[in-house]
Amino acid sequence: MSSQFSQMSLRADLVRIAQWVRPDSSVLDLGCGDGALLGHLKQTKGIRGVGVEISDARVLSCVQRGVHVIQQNLEDGLAMFDDQQFDTVVLSQTLQSMHRTEHILREMVRVAREAIVSFPNFGYWPHGWSILRGRMPVTGQMPYDWYDTPNIHLCTLKDFERLAAKFDFTILERATFNDEQEVKSLAGWRSTLAAYRFTAAQS
């Protein structure tokens, strides 16, 4: 019952990310928030997980949930973690607000065999429409005004895929969403959110 509940209350991208994680594996969740994903994975897949989180309130939520968490600023890097220490590393809806985008992506594939990121898709068509009308887009997935946004490195699906190619990452899977619904066609325009699973190794 409780696992069904947590599945239902989990964001769509997190549900998909959870499906990508193997049972009984080890998972590092960067910017783990209140620990919802790790709590869910622990209950449903028996993973050994640890999160990284900077906010005092969210660290407290993790402890209340019984999720192991390390309080640290992600911008300080992942020096705390050894090479290939985890099976999977997750960075969900955080990439767009990080200063050192390239650094964190490289660090992710250093500390884990597989990496998963999710981020809002700037290529979502109403964004373009908004810009044509002379305004910065403000939508459900990116609900911030331009002067008050934590999102400093927004990208489109194609942008991310080009960066992944530059780093020789192998993208294993992609999932795209619009308002909690999975988007299968014309994802570059129609999705508000994307999740990728990738590795450093060429396959």
Place this chain on the structure above:
Amino acid sequence: MKTTPSAQDAPHALTAVAHGSVGVVHTQYMHFDEPLPLVSGQTLEAYDLAIETYGTLNAQASNAVLICHALNASHHVAGVAADNPDDIGWWDNMVGPGKPVDTDIFFVIGINNPGSCFGSTGPASIRPETGKPWGAAFPVLTVEDWVQAQARVADRLGVKTFAAVMGGSLGGMQALSWAMTLPERVAHSVVVASTPRLSAQNIAFNEVARRAIITDPEFHGGDYYAHGVVPRNGLSVARMVGHITYLSDDDMAEKFGRTQRAPAAGGAYHYGYGVEFEVESYLRYQGEKFSKYFDANTYLLITRALDYFDPARETEGDLARALKPATADFLLVSFTTDWRFAPARSREIVRALLQNGQPATYAEIDAPHGHDAFLLDDARYHGVMRAYFSRIAAGLTQLNREVQS
């Protein structure tokens, strides 16, 4: 040595007493005849330990929490001493009914370590062979020795496995040592404001403190008891040095700044060497107060125990390998302005645990009070402690149900 001060004489330690106190508490004494073999190769033939307990041990004996004390604290962790209403336990804001370590749920044990001076056998105790105080002849004890002594108390109390062993600073080292040396007896290890080993700078401060004591003319090679004197000046200076390391630069700036104690006319300096600044007055007061209740030989012994603690020494400096035997779930807490045992030192422990894939949670509390912060009532710090112990309590309840069904 009747009065036990709050550990660092923390200014806020008295605020949380009104509600949630365990109430009036009585010290119990346990005598041990079985010799305690020490890391140094020496043996403590027989000894007494002073302890306090709060709460009730449950039928499964699964709810015991051991609180380990730091340099100048004792077994008097919580509540009000029966013989002195002003003597409130040094971690009273943490331990009590409804407090983060809830004595309505947990059976909490405080033990005065051997070598200390609050009722347990130490350098000031009478040595049976001579009928005189041990003095300089008292063996040097280590953190590992304390863990063994504490384990014997647990045996007597019927505690096989602790729900948690916890401590701050030197107490955190004991919690860490428990998890490594008696892994099967520790379910959770709570290590606050601690370090896996002292740095050269830490040892240097300890050495200054020890030299102040040893070079005091009244020290008499450690046998000052026979002369009816105490190396009060040396002990006082030792405490002053230590105290500086407990506070942050910001904290001192805010508390004292450059405020003059009693300026001459027009705010002028006195151009002399008496107390000019408030901070000097404060440190002298702390030093003098301390020198009246603490034993100088104990100060030497405990600072040495701090210096010697280095579990990774056995594993060529590899802390992860040293921690490998541990099976506990770990909570580590550090404070951003603690420069005595800075957050980086706690992160070393976290990193080593992660290398082993051992379960660890780490909270880095942004608090202004330096090393002393571990004794203070900070909402974020206590929130994390409360949440962690609630999870431990939930685990006990579940275990209890499984046992019954």
